[in-house]
Amino acid sequence: MRQWAAPPRVGIVLGSGLGEVANGLRDAKKIAYKSIPHFPQPTVHGHAATLHLGRWGEVPVAILRGRVHLYEGFAPAEVVFPVRVLVLAGVKTLVLTCAAGGIARRATPGSFMILSDHLNFQGQNPLVGPHDERWGPRFPDMTEAYDADLRRLALRAARARRLKCFEGVYAAMLGPNYETPAEIRALQRLGADAVGMSTVPEAIAARQMGVRVLAIATITNRAAGLARRPLAHQEVMAMGRSAARNLVGLLDAVLPQMA
Numbered sequence: 001m002r003q004w005a006a007p008p009r010v011g012i013v014l015g016s017g018l019g020e021v022a023n024g025l026r027d028a029k030k031i032a033y034k035s036i037p038h039f040p041q042p043t044v045h046g047h048a049a050t051l052h053l054g055r056w057g058e059v060p061v062a063i064l065r066g067r068v069h070l071y072e073g074f075a076p077a078e079v080v081f082p083v084r085v086l087v088l089a090g091v092k093t094l095v096l097t098c099a100a101g102g103i104a105r106r107a108t109p110g111s112f113m114i115l116s117d118h119l120n121f122q123g124q125n126p127l128v129g130p131h132d133e134r135w136g137p138r139f140p141d142m143t144e145a146y147d148a149d150l151r152r153l154a155l156r157a158a159r160a161r162r163l164k165c166f167e168g169v170y171a172a173m174l175g176p177n178y179e180t181p182a183e184i185r186a187l188q189r190l191g192a193d194a195v196g197m198s199t200v201p202e203a204i205a206a207r208q209m210g211v212r213v214l215a216i217a218t219i220t221n222r223a224a225g226l227a228r229r230p231l232a233h234q235e236v237m238a239m240g241r242s243a244a245r246n247l248v249g250l251l252d253a254v255l256p257q258m259a
């Protein structure tokens with residue numbers, strides 16, 4: 001982080017197809033993950049691997065363009081390592097973005113879901129293992145994992161821009177296969193509005209460190225069994241890319257009020 005004069009205040013993690021959002025930074029310095037000690041290397045097509053340090057408006061921001069997932073075989077602690085580095089570098093607010101399948105009726109492709117809460121169905125947790133109290137409490141509270149003020153701010157900004165946006169519960173699955181229709185019906189009954197394979201480990205690690213979290217899912221497809229056709233990664237990526245522009249607009253509105 002010595003490569004940037006002002007410590008980053010806001011960290012942004014970009015999900016599938018959303019890499020273009022990094023172009024919203026001014027004076028950006030790009031650092032390849034492979035030149036940062038211990039940074040995990042993404043293996044998924046469509047996920048780049050660069051840390052961008054720069055300013056979004058006046059706010060010093062660090063963007064992780066490319067994330068790693070549990071389904072790639074990384075340990076939970078490896079998945080959250082980049083986020084922990086950003087927090088140690090000065091990040092106080094974290095914006096997590098991801099692609100997700102829509103379960104709730106209003107979760108239609110192209111809409112945004114601001115996470116109000118999550119269901120961790122990944123069967124893994126980045127806080128498992130010997131406790132190092134430098135990260136924070138052993139048993140972090142998760143009553144308000146996603147900051148209520150930031151959620152309100154994001155919803156208001158989205159409405160002002162006439163974007164389709166709603167709040168909902170994100171179910172995190174391990175993947176890498178998309179869910180079965182029976183799993184989606186079960187998730188629906190358990191209170192999930194959208195489903196994906198990321199975000200939750202980072203949110204948990206960030207909350208343990210006392211960082212405020214805003215998480216925004218781009219709904220790229222209807223979840224399995226809810227549309228009359230099979231799911232394809234290409235389709236998810238394409239919808240992610242077309243939503244990226246709207247996400248930039250949303251970030252433009254919320255970032256200045258975040259730092």
Ligand code: HPA
Binds near residue numbers: 178221231
């Ligand atoms: N399921 C899980 N993860 C996803 C989906 C989905 O339908 N769409 C985008 N990421």
